[in-house]
Amino acid sequence: xxxxxxxxxxxxxQKAYEVESTACRIKLDANENPFPLPGALRExxxxxxxxxxxxxxxxxxxxxxxxxxADFFGVGADMVMIGNxxxxxxxxxxxxxxxxxxxxLLPVPTFAMYRIASQNLGHGVVEIPLDERFDxxxxxxxxxxxxxxxxxxxxxxxxxxxxxxxDADRIExxxxxxxxxxxxxxxxxxxxxxxxxxxxxxxxxLVVLRTLSKAGFAAMRIGFLIASPSLVHELNKVRSxxxxxxxxxxxxxxxxxxxxxxxSQVREILRLRADLERELGHLEGIRPYPTDANFIFFRCVFGxxxxxxxxxxxxxxxxxxxGPKGIRDCMRVTVGNAQENREFxxxxxxxxxxxxxxx
Numbered sequence: 226x227x228x229x230x231x232x233x234x235x236x237x238x239q240k241a242y243e244v245e246s247t248a249c250r251i252k253l254d255a256n257e258n259p260f261p262l263p264g265a266l267r268e269x270x271x272x273x274x275x276x277x278x279x280x281x282x283x284x285x286x287x288x289x290x291x292x293x294x295a296d297f298f299g300v301g302a303d304m305v306m307i308g309n310x311x312x313x314x315x316x317x318x319x320x321x322x323x324x325x326x327x328x329x330l331l332p333v334p335t336f337a338m339y340r341i342a343s344q345n346l347g348h349g350v351v352e353i354p355l356d357e358r359f360d361x362x363x364x365x366x367x368x369x370x371x372x373x374x375x376x377x378x379x380x381x382x383x384x385x386x387x388x389x390x391x392d393a394d395r396i397e398x399x400x401x402x403x404x405x406x407x408x409x410x411x412x413x414x415x416x417x418x419x420x421x422x423x424x425x426x427x428x429x430x431l432v433v434l435r436t437l438s439k440a441g442f443a444a445m446r447i448g449f450l451i452a453s454p455s456l457v458h459e460l461n462k463v464r465s466x467x468x469x470x471x472x473x474x475x476x477x478x479x480x481x482x483x484x485x486x487x488x489s490q491v492r493e494i495l496r497l498r499a500d501l502e503r504e505l506g507h508l509e510g511i512r513p514y515p516t517d518a519n520f521i522f523f524r525c526v527f528g529x530x531x532x533x534x535x536x537x538x539x540x541x542x543x544x545x546x547x548g549p550k551g552i553r554d555c556m557r558v559t560v561g562n563a564q565e566n567r568e569f570x571x572x573x574x575x576x577x578x579x580x581x582x583x584x
Contacts, residue, residue, distance in 0.1 A: 235344055242341055250540035251568055253559040256385070256413075256520050258441040260490045260562065266483055273475050283471035286461070290469075290477045294449060297481060298422060298435075303454040306461060307477070309468050311412060311436045311448035312338055315379075318408060318432065318450075319346040321463045322376040330375035332361055334386060334552050336410065339379040351375065354551055359387040359514065359522075361395040367402050376405040382421070383413045386546065386557045388516035390419050400428045406456070410434040415491045416498075417517035422451065429453050437480055439519055440487055445476040494519050498560045504570045510577055520559045527580045529554045535576030541569050 229237065245254060262270065284290075287307040295302040308314035319329070319342045328349035331339050343350050351369050356362040361380075369375070378399060383390045400407050407430055409421045414435060421433055435449040447469070450460070469477075480487060498519065505513040505523055513523040525532045533545035533556065544557040558569060 233347070235347055239341070239344060242337065245542070247537065247542055249537065249542035251561065251565045252542050253561050253565065253569060254542045254544045254557075255443075256439060256518070256557075256559050257443050258439060258490060258494070258519070259560070259565060260441065260493070262441065263486070266486060270476070270479050273479060274472055277471045277475065281471075282467050283469060283474055285466045286464075287469045287474050287477070290474050293478060293481055297484075298449075298451055300422070300425065300451055301454065304425070304451055304457055306450040306452075306457050306464065307469050307474075308448040308450060308464070309470075309473070310438065310446035311410065311434050312342075312446075313468060314434055314448050314450045315339060315342045315408075316345075317460055317463045318377060318406065319343050319348060321460050322406065323348070324376065327376040328373050330366070330369055330373065330378045332366065332380065332384075332391075334384075334546070335379065336381050336385045336412075339381075343377070348376070355384075355387070359384065359389055359551075361391045361399070363395045363398060366395075366399060370399065370402045370404075374404050378403055378405065378407045379410065380408065381410045381412070382419070383417050383517040385412070385518070386520075386522055386544065386552070386555075388514060388518045388520060388522045388557075390417055390517045393419070393421075396421070397424070400424070400431060403430055406430050406432055408432045408434060412436045413439055413518040415440050415488075416495060416519045419517065425451065425453065429456075432456070437477065440480070441490060442476050442480060445473040447473050447477045447480075494560050497563060497566060501558075501560055501566050501570075504566075508573065508577060510581075511573070520557050522555060522557050524555050526554070527577070529556050531580060532556065532573065532576055535579060536569075536572050539572040539575065541572045543569075 290307055291305045292302045295305045315338055328351050329343040330351045332355050333352040340350050351373055353365045411420055414420055425431055432452040437447040502513055505511055510526045511523055513521050529545040546552045546555045
């Protein structure tokens with residue numbers, strides 16, 4: 226069979242998203258919470274999942290979890306959709322929107338799944354580079370909105386990989402100008418404390434995404450979409466009825482029951498982030514950028530690839546960027562636990578000394 230006859234050209238032209246599976250001692254490349262559940266909480270969670278009936282489908286639409294998180298977010302239950310991670314919700318948004326010559330607008334660099342999901346569904350993608358401070362370049366963004374009338378605008382807030390929250394006034398200007406849907410992805414809200422949820426009553430075209438992945442439940446794949454009831458109603462037509470499994474639904478409820486304990490982990494990560502920022506700032510040839518997330522984005526004057534390979538030889542995995550131009554020779558390191566951060570700093574010091582010795 227000639228697959229070229231049946232697979233859409235847009236899919237054939239793409240490369241699959243590959244998650245790095247390199248062997249390492251210290252994994253600081255995926256923006257995960259470095260702390261497992263404390264023993265007592267872990268046992269309580271395991272007791273809950275033991276009660277799940279494996280022969281039954283999970284609750285359709287995760288309605289009980291929707292109601293609980295709607296109360297937590299301060300919105301109506303008809304404004305919340307739960308997905309199998311934010312990735313599924315991004316896919317649903319791209320599936321539901323469309324029409325002749327529709328496009329998706331992205332500031333770049335940003336989270337890769339926005340582009341991948343858009344292209345998978347046949348949308349054109351318009352990319353506008355961030356300004357020199359890694360903020361939204363507002364005039365080109367507004368010009369693209371007027372000229373291209375995008376069905377979707379995706380804004381990562383804080384932005385992955387650069388780490389900062391975009392200027393809120395610029396986001397509001399984009400909301401005011403956009404005829405289509407503006408998605409504010411607050412995956413790192415736990416660390417920034419900044420949100421657009423209060424603006425949902427003002428902007429019918431606003432969608433807010435949240436996730437539990439960065440707060441310690443990445444394995445369970447739980448994402449939330451919050452938007453107007455009318456928009457959620459339409460998006461639910463695209464969602465599979467049993468899209469979130471029973472274990473993930475149990476994990477989501479468990480997170481709410483123990484929100485205070487999980488917040489203590491967030492506070493510890495913020496403390497460790499400040500220490501790691503300070504240590505990186507003392508290294509010659511390394512320029513860390515301010516961050517609102519659980520990772521630090523930094524530039525290497527000696528080249529990201531060289532530093533990346535040196536770290537990997539020492540068993541430390543981070544994320545390196547080779548392009549586009551604005552982030553060439555930049556890297557992203559997740560805030561680990563205290564021991565992981567110490568070993569990362571010692572490793573990068575060793576790599577820098579090694580590089581200087583051959584220059």
